[in-house]
Amino acid sequence: MRVLAKDVKNYVGKEIVVMGWIHRIRELGGVTFIVLRDRSGQTQLVYHEKTEFNLESVVKVTGLVLANEKAPGGAELNVSATEILGAAEPDLPFSVNQDTEKTSLEVILDNRQLSLRNPKLRSIFTIKSAISQFFSEYLRSQDFTEVKTTKLVSTGAEGGTGLFEVEYFENKVYLAQSPQLYKQTMVASGMERIFEVAQAYRAEKHDTPRHLNEYVSLDVEMAFIDSEQELMVLEREILKRIFAGITQYHQEILTLWGATVPSSAQVDAFPVIAHEEAKNIISEKLGHRVFEINPEGERVICDWSMEKFGCDGVFINEFPRKKRPFYAYPLGLKTMSFDLIFRGLEITTGGRRINDYQMMKDTLPKFGLTEEGVGQWYIDNFKYGCPPHGGFAIGLERLTQKILGLTNVKEASLFPRDRKRIYP
Amino acid sequence: MRVLAKDVKNYVGKEIVVMGWIHRIRELGGVTFIVLRDRSGQTQLVYHEKTEFNLESVVKVTGLVLANEKAPGGAELNVSATEILGAAEPDLPFSVNQDTEKTSLEVILDNRQLSLRNPKLRSIFTIKSAISQFFSEYLRSQDFTEVKTTKLVSTGAEGGTGLFEVEYFENKVYLAQSPQLYKQTMVASGMERIFEVAQAYRAEKHDTPRHLNEYVSLDVEMAFIDSEQELMVLEREILKRIFAGITQYHQEILTLWGATVPSSAQVDAFPVIAHEEAKNIISEKLGHRVFEINPEGERVICDWSMEKFGCDGVFINEFPRKKRPFYAYPLGLKTMSFDLIFRGLEITTGGRRINDYQMMKDTLPKFGLTEEGVGQWYIDNFKYGCPPHGGFAIGLERLTQKILGLTNVKEASLFPRDRKRIYP
Numbered sequence: 001m002r003v004l005a006k007d008v009k010n011y012v013g014k015e016i017v018v019m020g021w022i023h024r025i026r027e028l029g030g031v032t033f034i035v036l037r038d039r040s041g042q043t044q045l046v047y048h049e050k051t052e053f054n055l056e057s058v059v060k061v062t063g064l065v066l067a068n069e070k071a072p073g074g075a076e077l078n079v080s081a082t083e084i085l086g087a088a089e090p091d092l093p094f095s096v097n098q099d100t101e102k103t104s105l106e107v108i109l110d111n112r113q114l115s116l117r118n119p120k121l122r123s124i125f126t127i128k129s130a131i132s133q134f135f136s137e138y139l140r141s142q143d144f145t146e147v148k149t150t151k152l153v154s155t156g157a158e159g160g161t162g163l164f165e166v167e168y169f170e171n172k173v174y175l176a177q178s179p180q181l182y183k184q185t186m187v188a189s190g191m192e193r194i195f196e197v198a199q200a201y202r203a204e205k206h207d208t209p210r211h212l213n214e215y216v217s218l219d220v221e222m223a224f225i226d227s228e229q230e231l232m233v234l235e236r237e238i239l240k241r242i243f244a245g246i247t248q249y250h251q252e253i254l255t256l257w258g259a260t261v262p263s264s265a266q267v268d269a270f271p272v273i274a275h276e277e278a279k280n281i282i283s284e285k286l287g288h289r290v291f292e293i294n295p296e297g298e299r300v301i302c303d304w305s306m307e308k309f310g311c312d313g314v315f316i317n318e319f320p321r322k323k324r325p326f327y328a329y330p331l332g333l334k335t336m337s338f339d340l341i342f343r344g345l346e347i348t349t350g351g352r353r354i355n356d357y358q359m360m361k362d363t364l365p366k367f368g369l370t371e372e373g374v375g376q377w378y379i380d381n382f383k384y385g386c387p388p389h390g391g392f393a394i395g396l397e398r399l400t401q402k403i404l405g406l407t408n409v410k411e412a413s414l415f416p417r418d419r420k421r422i423y424p
Numbered sequence: 425m426r427v428l429a430k431d432v433k434n435y436v437g438k439e440i441v442v443m444g445w446i447h448r449i450r451e452l453g454g455v456t457f458i459v460l461r462d463r464s465g466q467t468q469l470v471y472h473e474k475t476e477f478n479l480e481s482v483v484k485v486t487g488l489v490l491a492n493e494k495a496p497g498g499a500e501l502n503v504s505a506t507e508i509l510g511a512a513e514p515d516l517p518f519s520v521n522q523d524t525e526k527t528s529l530e531v532i533l534d535n536r537q538l539s540l541r542n543p544k545l546r547s548i549f550t551i552k553s554a555i556s557q558f559f560s561e562y563l564r565s566q567d568f569t570e571v572k573t574t575k576l577v578s579t580g581a582e583g584g585t586g587l588f589e590v591e592y593f594e595n596k597v598y599l600a601q602s603p604q605l606y607k608q609t610m611v612a613s614g615m616e617r618i619f620e621v622a623q624a625y626r627a628e629k630h631d632t633p634r635h636l637n638e639y640v641s642l643d644v645e646m647a648f649i650d651s652e653q654e655l656m657v658l659e660r661e662i663l664k665r666i667f668a669g670i671t672q673y674h675q676e677i678l679t680l681w682g683a684t685v686p687s688s689a690q691v692d693a694f695p696v697i698a699h700e701e702a703k704n705i706i707s708e709k710l711g712h713r714v715f716e717i718n719p720e721g722e723r724v725i726c727d728w729s730m731e732k733f734g735c736d737g738v739f740i741n742e743f744p745r746k747k748r749p750f751y752a753y754p755l756g757l758k759t760m761s762f763d764l765i766f767r768g769l770e771i772t773t774g775g776r777r778i779n780d781y782q783m784m785k786d787t788l789p790k791f792g793l794t795e796e797g798v799g800q801w802y803i804d805n806f807k808y809g810c811p812p813h814g815g816f817a818i819g820l821e822r823l824t825q826k827i828l829g830l831t832n833v834k835e836a837s838l839f840p841r842d843r844k845r846i847y848p
Contacts, residue, residue: 002648019648021614021809039567039616056809085648086779088809113801114808116613125615129570136560143463146553148640148820150839151575151623154847165591166599169629169843175590182839185848189540190445191549192463198622199575205593216572224426224443224509355510377537377848384538385445385480385512396572415574415606419593423578424609424801 004040009075011065018043018077019060019085021117022053024097035072035097036061037119044068044076056096056117058086105408112415112424123253124412127246128400132197134245135218135394138238144193144220149182151175151199155375162203175201178393180327181378183221184353187389188381192223197396207418209408210295210345212397214417220350221391227329228336228351231390232272232315235340235348238394240264246403257404262311270313271305275323275334278316292323299344313342319351326367326374327353329390336390343402350392357382430464433499435489442467442501443484443509445541446477448521459496459521460485461543468492468500480520480541482510529832536839536848547677548836551670552824556621558669559642559818562662568617568644573606575599575623579799586627599625602817604751605802607645608777611813612805616647621820631842633832634719634769636821638841644774645815651753652760652775655814656696656739659764659772662818664688670827681828686735694737695729699747699758702740716747723768737766743775750791750798751777753814760814767826774816781806 003016020038027033032047036059045061053059063077094111096118108115116122136146152173156163163174178200186194200217220238225231243261246254254260273281275293281304282297283289290297293316305314317338321330328335329352337351354360360382364370371379400412410416415424427440444462451457456471460483469485477483487501518535520542532539540546560570576597580587587598602624610618624641644662649655667685670678678684697705699717705728706721707713714721717740729738741762745754752759753776761775778784784806788794795803821836834840839848 019811037614039614054809058809058811085812086806086810087781089781089807092808093804113609113613113804116609116615119614122614125571126569128572132570132572133560133564136557140557145550146556147549147838148552148556148621148623150638150837150841152638152841152846167589167591168841168846169627171846173846185537185540186838189537190461190463190543190546191540197572199572203593214574214576357511357513375848380517380537382510383513384516385478385482386510387443387482388509413574414571414610417574417576417592422576422592422595422597424799 005036005038005043006040006073008043008065008077009067009073012067012075013065015062015064015080016077017060017062018045020058022055022057022059022088025051025053025055033076037117042072042119044071044073045079046076047079053084054088054090055092056088057084058088059083060085105410109410109416109421116414120256121411123256124400124404124406125414127250127253127403128396128412130246130250131242131396131399131403132216132218134242135238136195136197138241139193139195139220142193142234144195144222145186145191147179147183147186147191147194147196148198149176149179149186149196151201153181155373164201164203175203177202178217179219180325181375183219183391184327184386184389185378185381187221187223187391188355188386192387193221195220200393205419207420209410210398212409212413212416212418215398215409215413216396218394218396218399219391220393221389223387223389225352225388225390228317228338228390231350231352231392232317232338232340235350235392235394236267236270240267242399243267243403253404259404261403262313266311267313269309269311270315270340271309272315272317272338273301274318275316275320276318278314295345298341298346302341302344312344313340315340317351324351326363326369329354330359330363338392340392340394342399345398345402347398347402348392348394350390352388352390355382355386355388357386428464429460429462429467430497432467432489432501433491433497436491436499437489439486439488439504440501441484441486442469444482446479446481446483446512449475449477449479457500460501461541466496466543468495468497469503470500471503477508478512478514479516480512481508482512483507484509529834533834533840533845540838544680545835547680548824548828548830549838551674551677551827552820552836554670554674555666555820555823555827556640556642558666559662560619560621562665563617563619563644566617566658568619568646569610569615571603571607571610571615571618571620572622573600573603573610573620575625577605579797588625588627599627601626602641603643604749605799607643607815608751608810608813609802609805611645611647611815612779612810616811617645619644624817629843631844633834634822636833636837636840636842639822639833639837640820642818642820642823643815644817645813647811647813649776649812649814652741652762652814655774655776655816656741656762656764659774659816659818660691660694664691666823667691667827677828683828685827686737690735691737693733693735694739694764695733696739696741696762697725698742699740699744700742702738719769722765722770726765726768736768737764739764748775750787750793753778754783754787762816764816764818766823769822769826771822771826772816772818774814776812776814779806779810779812781810 023037024035094114340348397412447461448459518538764772824836
């Protein structure tokens, strides 16, 4: 039976088998100390001889566990037998066991298959997995059904720009920018409450620390709401569940990154500021008038929230109609919509959607759209009875980035895609 | 506070609010009986007058709950107030409340936005969501990490045929046929145990009841296995968890479809038959020699398993090398690979993968491949230390199809894509 590195300390005085990667080799007066890495952590192997392993070779090791306060985990293996399960060549092009703080993102991503072996870089994806887990678990507990909608669409939900074209047999289709029209259809179908965790695609040419051309969208849509208020309540509950889960199960990763997550009280304290007021606050802070909330504004309003309310999130609602897609539910010249800015970055866009057929028919021409253009099937949702509803989407990589304090959102994507990067 | 249809019976003698879709209208001697549908089920509304609702309108109804043995759920609402939340036009192009048994699949899919409102058709996606849930929950309980890998790839994992091309800025990329190379990379990175639930794409022109051009793949990959045996053990455990979960939480849907799922004992009884032997069994059953296991053979071997072992699944292993991709771990002229045939349909392909660098280098030319061609980054996994590993993928729509006894796999896709169908 294999013992995981984290459990070796429980076997002092016993002979056990461990398996993993050779993470570090140190020779000292005829004794070789090897740090073995597995999915659970690291443990020390002691050989009373010189060894000829290469770093990153995968081995199966039998040995007697001895207590040693100085070893990681307080115990080490006095090795009696070693089997090489996967030999590594000696010319490692990326130094897995080094601190990557000063390694450029380009080098990390060019060597992704090896940089992921670095425990700290790998831990990003443990957090990402945990976010997805707690998001799904919470929503299931609230009677939400998980859906998987097609990513091959005839038109774009956000207006037709920024779409990747796919050669689809005799047709051309596009990669979905969001599941928007489909998730509304699912709600109208009577599922009422749905969520989806899936890739979304934006053919935007800019290369910034906050953009990915392919990202994972945590999408939520629910029926029978009056306004965006219920959606913000739901998002607070989801975030509280995610933050509590990460604190409970992955505190060691937060510590590794010097990171903390907001407490439930802090999430409850995120203020809700109308878009117009948010611009005023940002203008005042910056000392000049701003006409939209750009990345600088997002940072400023979070700083303001931290000063004033002791929390690093701000909901902004009541966006003007012209800043939102056609399906946003109007409130005069504004909409029942919101963004969540967390730690200086927009991580969520959402809102109530139009559900009334006549309102939809009146709205389309204002956006230069037709029923045919957005899809008659979509219009049918409203023509044949649709409950008041709304939803939102959380960018999974952005939330991961902001939880751990990563500089660039690409760090939170296993194999990020940008204008130039299509490899590995 | 809204009460769900399924809970109305608990409020006899009380005034409550329900919300949902008008599913059925029946007038009888000046009294109108309306069946209201919501996500939880159906309840009866009683109006002491003629009403002017259209089917599928969404309403909010206040009324006094009265016990009535003849009403669905044993209670009904004596309505005092009705508010229309989403009016439906009267010209419903698809009859939501009718039995769809005799409706053609074309009509169902052409009217997907409305056919999904049919409770029986919608229930397919409750089962699909549940499969995904229990799959993920079981694997998380076994220390698997969820990953999301890119769907935009430079080359195909299965050999370069059947790829959809994407215009990606100045480049051409392809939609991933499977996360194969990436999931192996994740295992080699030290995650050891990973799973992914995501879309996969096959540009296959044929239109059969068992193929989708876009489907959801439940992917698993794990390190430190000796052969495909451990993978089949794992898949049995996953299936047992899925079947038990569906029985526990969704028995009413199984009943609706006249469906049953295998017991844990039956899953344990799925025989493991070598490919060569499986061909012999099929040949004998059919009365003529077969040289490969085609759809007919898959049905025949499941019938054989039912007769002989009382279970409707068969693991087939030891596929010949020429029938498997280059990464399959060789065993002489065979491979450490397997399929799972369930109720006459292949729902899983898996196996141990090559993890040794030299073996990989020797293998590539035999398949007409080069290190550059499959990707140097992928080869790096083996060059720099990779544990013995393997995995498998379950087709989510196929498993859903076979659990409920659906005729066509497209019925288990919300918005199926085939050669001609790109809408809705």
